[in-house]
Amino acid sequence: MQINAHHNGQPLAIEVKDVSVSYGDTQVLQNVSLSIEHGVMVALVGPNGAGKSTLFKAILGLIPIHNGQIYIHGLPFSKIRGELAYIPQSEQVNWLFPLTSADVVMLGRQRKIGWFRKPSKLDREIVDESLRRVGLADRRDALITELSGGQRQRLFVARALAQEAHTLLLDEAFSGVDIASQEGLMDMLNSLAEEGKTILLSTHDLTNMSSRFDLCCCLNKHVCAFGKPSEAFTPEVLEELYGTHAYTI
């Protein structure tokens, strides 16, 4: 199979090349390009309506792109199988299903299990290990309705680990969870990145977490800046993202 987007001989985790997306006549992404290596943590920062969710949907192959290309580990989306995991905002999920934490994480194994086989001992071990990695081993049999916002978010990360995804996309991961949970999430994501997972996390909020990312991509329909957090947030970029009041942040 032909592999594109080599970088230092290794395919990039995500390569977005000159991508534009419109809804009807309204262009929401304009010539967006991004190159993300494996094992890197990237914050996708921009105000509401900047196109962050649209970029995620494009990377996940859920919406058509009007020009440009997207490669995941060097392959077009049609050729990838489970390497990407999407972690939604916990507010956007219906938590009323009578499922346990372990049931939800087992859903991450579905692609490997197939529809006609029962989970094996190995599948159950992977689920337990994934729950342990995110600090939810003791909530294994808890109903998901009983979990806090921060625990629900970690549950989705466990599902991504069970899926054996190499890249995690977290949508607005800081909204709806308290500062302590945000810190805990960042500690966990940092250690996953050290093990080689690639993390792309969107946020509309310029929290003090930005310094904990390797790279920040500032998006407002187009890429305003992409680089180390200390270099990406120039006064000009902040003004483009949030208007003049951002100077005071």
Ligand code: ADP
């Ligand atoms: P963000 O995630 O940064 O808040 P979105 O990607 O959700 O931004 O939205 C970008 C722009 O596209 C917004 O102006 C939004 O109203 C518009 N938009 C998003 N989804 C749709 C859709 N399905 N149809 C039409 N417009 C949409």
